[in-house]
Amino acid sequence: MFGRLARQTTTVKQVASRLSARAMGTVVEDSVGPKCYGGTYTVTLIPGDGIGQETATSVKTVFDAAKVPVQFEQFDLSGFTSESDNLMQEALASLRRNKVGLKGILYTPIRKGHSSFNVAMRKELDIYASVAHCKNIPGIDARHKNVDFVIIRENTEGEYSGLEHQSFPGVVESLKIITRPKTERIARYAFDYALRNNRKKVTIVHKANIMKLADGLFLNTCRAVAREYPSIQYNDMIVDNTAMQLVSKPQQFDVMVMPNLYGSIVSNIGAGLIGGPGIVPGANYGREFAIFEPGSRHVAKDIQGRNTANPSSLILSSVMMLRHLQLNEHADQIEKAVNKTLSVDGVRTPDLGGSQSTTEFTKAVIRNL
Ligand SMILES: NC(=O)C1=CN([C@@H]2O[C@H](COP(=O)(O)OP(=O)(O)OC[C@H]3O[C@@H](n4cnc5c(N)ncnc54)[C@H](O)[C@@H]3O)[C@@H](O)[C@H]2O)C=CC1
Numbered sequence: 173m174f175g176r177l178a179r180q181t182t183t184v185k186q187v188a189s190r191l192s193a194r195a196m197g198t199v200v201e202d203s204v205g206p207k208c209y210g211g212t213y214t215v216t217l218i219p220g221d222g223i224g225q226e227t228a229t230s231v232k233t234v235f236d237a238a239k240v241p242v243q244f245e246q247f248d249l250s251g252f253t254s255e256s257d258n259l260m261q262e263a264l265a266s267l268r269r270n271k272v273g274l275k276g277i278l279y280t281p282i283r284k285g286h287s288s289f290n291v292a293m294r295k296e297l298d299i300y301a302s303v304a305h306c307k308n309i310p311g312i313d314a315r316h317k318n319v320d321f322v323i324i325r326e327n328t329e330g331e332y333s334g335l336e337h338q339s340f341p342g343v344v345e346s347l348k349i350i351t352r353p354k355t356e357r358i359a360r361y362a363f364d365y366a367l368r369n370n371r372k373k374v375t376i377v378h379k380a381n382i383m384k385l386a387d388g389l390f391l392n393t394c395r396a397v398a399r400e401y402p403s404i405q406y407n408d409m410i411v412d413n414t415a416m417q418l419v420s421k422p423q424q425f426d427v428m429v430m431p432n433l434y435g436s437i438v439s440n441i442g443a444g445l446i447g448g449p450g451i452v453p454g455a456n457y458g459r460e461f462a463i464f465e466p467g468s469r470h471v472a473k474d475i476q477g478r479n480t481a482n483p484s485s486l487i488l489s490s491v492m493m494l495r496h497l498q499l500n501e502h503a504d505q506i507e508k509a510v511n512k513t514l515s516v517d518g519v520r521t522p523d524l525g526g527s528q529s530t531t532e533f534t535k536a537v538i539r540n541l
């Protein structure tokens with residue numbers, strides 16, 4: 173166990189030094205696109221823990237039926253076992269080769285044990301921008317109508333730095349890292365996203381009244397970037413108020429940009445607003461690599477193996493992946509089939525109040541292709 177922890181400490185240090193080199197602008201990466209051979213893309217698939225195998229099977233079945241020119245390199249790594257180190261390295265090597273991944277969620281032990289594989293993967297590949305789109309799906313019961321906002325979350329630093337120590341028994345220091353270069357690039361990503369997607373407003377979410385230095389830097393840096401985009405309105409909002417505004421008047425939000433932990437919390441609120449984690453797709457982009465995974469990230473161990481998981485969030489994440497690969501016709505075809513299945517046919521898994529199984533839902537999507 174100690175050997176394993178020591179190895180991990182070294183890895184975390186190595187990753188941290190590479191990250192700070194990148195943040196300082198001393199490492200220049202080439203932007204190289206995904207590889208396509210003979211018309212077929214190879215994509216790394218990490219189904220993840222809990223419902224991961226069931227939802228990944230659903231995606232593979234739909235892709236087969238739609239004759240999507242993608243082949244998967246699958247890695248069944250798990251956060252439940254401490255033996256996943258080697259497989260993790262193989263999966264990372266595959267992601268480096270393929271540039272694109274589709275991923276479920278890996279379990280992370282609470283309070284003790286290894287640090288998060290999910291976070292390590294994003295940091296290792298510098299996949300810095302998490303994008304989750306919270307939009308009502310017609311026909312799905314939701315607390316609010318006309319919800320349509322996009323959460324852009326810094327994915328590689330903030331509260332997820334994993335830098336904690338006990339300075340004295342009963343006293344723990346946990347570091348939140350905010351840097352100007354990483355804030356600038358996430359802010360620019362958010363404003364560029366707004367421009368590219370014909371969105372009107374970006375809300376900067378922060379807690380600069382309390383974390384005056386860290387969130388103060390985040391807020392000031394985002395405001396400076398905002399001034400470079402005169403056609404996009406912007407405002408800023410303290411994260412606590414944001415949570416209240418989201419559950420009372422979510423229609424006021426368009427694009428939102430925020431540090432890591434707030435992004436996780438806001439994505440979960442967003443999922444709750446429109447019908448739950450089973451329907452929110454998500455993507456994580458870096459300069460060179462992209463990983464597509466459900467926007468509200470859950471293992472769902474409680475329903476593992478029951479054939480009741482809602483595969484929509486992973487299927488819709490795979491639709492985002494197909495657009496990234498410029499396989500737009502396949503993306504449109506699958507997205508329409510999922511929407512018709514949910515909205516017109518009313519085929520629903522139990523999380524949405526239905527009684528259909530994962531397999532029945534998948535078959536219905538295939539019928540609608
Ligand atoms: N909460 C989060 O944002 C993240 C959690 N994790 C990992 O997940 C583990 C458990 O996380 P929790 O937050 O407790 O959530 P959870 O995995 O227990 O999920 C919350 C609830 O949502 C349901 N659910 C989630 N996806 C579903 C789907 N596709 N279809 C139907 N029902 C679905 C689950 O069945 C469960 O009842 C953690 O230990 C952590 O390792 C990892 C990344 C982020």
Ligand SMILES: O=C(O)CCC(=O)C(=O)O
Binds near residue numbers: 278279290436469
């Ligand atoms: O990997 C984990 O367990 C937590 C990571 C997380 O909160 C997230 O991915 O949103």
